[in-house]
Amino acid sequence: MHHITLICPDHSLLKESEKWLSKYGFQVSSHFSIEQAKKHHKRVESHLFLIDYEVIRQLDDFTKYAEDIPHHIVLDEKASLSVGVSAMAQGASYYLPLPTNTETLLKHVVNTLEQNDVAALAPQNTERKSVEPSVNEALPLGTPGSGIIGQCPLMQDLFSDMRKIARTNATVLIRGESGTGKELIAKALHHLSQRHNNPVVSVNCAAIPENLIESELFGHEKGAFTGATTTHEGLIQTADKGTLFLDEIGELPIEAQARLLRVLQEGEVRKVGATTTQKVDIRIVTATHRDLMGMVEEGLFREDLYYRLYVMELLLPPLRERGEDISLLAKNLVEKTCLKHNIPPYHYSKAFDKAIHQHSWPGNVRELENAIERAVILSPPEKLEAANLKLAHQERHTKKNNSNPIEQSLPTSGTTLDDYLKHFVLTHQDEFTETQIAHSLGISRKSLWERRQKLNIPKK
């Protein structure tokens, strides 16, 4: 965990950040003088100092302290250009006015910590690794800087579980609807863990043809089957000392399940066509949106493997249950998409936010990403228009007005998301390709295929 030290008088506006910085997962201590902070720093290493310039004004020579206050941001209630220049010349990473809004300060804190981490890791990487492979708790999960946005209680609980689980080697099953961020969470878990200096390998079991999956995962010996002209290292071997993320584990064929069980039980991998085994040390994280227990009951998934994989569970809430996170995500996506397409930043209006909240996002964050991208690209320069989100329900309304009989048969209330998806697919499959339907729903083509199976949606 990163430790931040505030140095400011009791009445300072900077004091207010103490509480919310702790809420973001930083360990914070506060001191009124540099001397006092120095003593504390000797006992507990501080990764960053936030200093109210009023404290520096009292000193005759701040440079004397530079060595003891290595990484710092200066904040000033009487901010001026000349003081800013001298603060930066004396080693401050940033000089900001007081008060500074939470988001801006947080961004600068995260930037400085990230820069320091990179600098600290570069020369000492190997030494650090061999002395003490510490858990990487630096990621302030939930903030835009961490790449995973999530301030609502459900996500905060999830992050708190992740931090605990990351300390262990326990196998983790991540569950959640399509597009909720399962892969993102699996990778964050790896980065939080002691394995973070080693590889994290992601495999989508549904995307690899069934006849290749064993050789891809476990590797094969030369001559093991027709076409095996060389020996091939499997992805499990590649992930040695790191984390293997198996997405859509429910799609793993039954023969491969037996091999995977061996990896989990014995810590050994046997290549296809090999007579000997090799030791591997991997943490396995899996994800599925399927009911694995139901698959066990149907004989499609091995029960022994199920219990091996289901040691810890992380449940990702659907986007519609994340309250204000939807706005946070949408805002962040608008900024990111503008940057990506080189479009001047848009104002995120209340009307736009309202439209975002009115939709139920069956395709979750992925659907939101796609919808925002459409809105950013299609809107005029002066205004981000909600109509350009081109959400599936808007299309439904338009169709209704056009008196489409199938659409009109949709119940107006009490429709489940599955009903909605089924009707949407049935209504559009004559005129659109699978890729276009999946895109409109904000889900992958693979997810659409899976939902067709699950909901028994016939193809045209």
Ligand SMILES: Nc1ncnc2c1ncn2[C@@H]1O[C@H](COP(=O)(O)OP(=O)(O)OP(=O)(O)O)[C@@H](O)[C@H]1O
């Ligand atoms: N909390 C979040 N903050 C920011 N971006 C997110 C968040 N959750 C998901 N995303 C983004 O949404 C997209 C979908 O996420 P991801 O692929 O991890 O979902 P998934 O649950 O694994 O999907 P699937 O079930 O279809 O494989 C990615 O681009 C990811 O970066």
